[in-house]
Amino acid sequence: MMSSLARTNDYLTRMARDGTYEDQKTMCAAGNLYNIDIQIVSSLGVGGQSKFIPSASVSAATVYLGHFTENYSEHSVSLEQVTDHNGGSEDNYEDDIDAKSGPDSIVDDSGDTDMTADIAKGLHMVAERTKRSLNYT
Numbered sequence: 482m483m484s485s486l487a488r489t490n491d492y493l494t495r496m497a498r499d500g501t502y503e504d505q506k507t508m509c510a511a512g513n514l515y516n517i518d519i520q521i522v523s524s525l526g527v528g529g530q531s532k533f534i535p536s537a538s539v540s541a542a543t544v545y546l547g548h549f550t551e552n553y554s555e556h557s558v559s560l561e562q563v564t565d566h567n568g569g570s571e572d573n574y575e576d577d578i579d580a581k582s583g584p585d586s587i588v589d590d591s592g593d594t595d596m597t598a599d600i601a602k603g604l605h606m607v608a609e610r611t612k613r614s615l616n617y618t
Contacts, residue, residue, distance in 0.1 A: 508533040518543040525550055 483491075496507060512519045512535040520543055523529030529550065534540065 505531075505533075512540075513537075516541045519546065520544070521546045521548050523548045523550055 492506075496504075508519050508521070508531075511517075512533040516535050516537050518535070518540045519533040521531040521533075522545060523531075524547070529548075
C-alpha cells in the first residue's frame with residue numbers, strides 16, 4: 482500500500498507537468514497562498530461557476546478564470562482581474578474602452594450588467610466559434 486507522502490508526491494509531480502489542468506485542491510491552495518478569491522466562470526453559464534475563497538477573513542482580490550466545457554475538450558483560460566478588494570471596483574472599468582473583462586465588454590452591450598453572466602456568455606460564444614472553425618458538431 483502506498484504511503485500518504487508517496488501519494489502526495491505523485492500528485493504534486495503530476496500537477497507540475499505542462500498541460501495539466503487545475504483541480505479543486507490546486508485552486509484552494511492557490512487561493513490560500515495568495516489570499517485571493519478565485520472565481521471560475523463556465524461556458525455552461527452562471528450555474529456552472531465555482532468560487533474558491535481563502536481561509537483568511539478578508540481576501541486581497543478576486544481573480545476570474547474561464548472554463549470551457551464543450552464537447553471538443555476542456556480548457557481553462559485566464560481573464561483579467563476586475564475587482565480589487567482594496568479600493569478598486571467594477572465601476573473603474575465602465576468608461577475604459579480597453580478593459581477586456583469589465584461589465585459588458587466581452588459580449589455586446591445588450592443592457593445586461595451582470596459581469597459573471599457576461600463572461601459566461603462570452604466564453605460560450607468563443608467556444609461555439611471554435612467548434613465551428615474546427616468542424617466539431
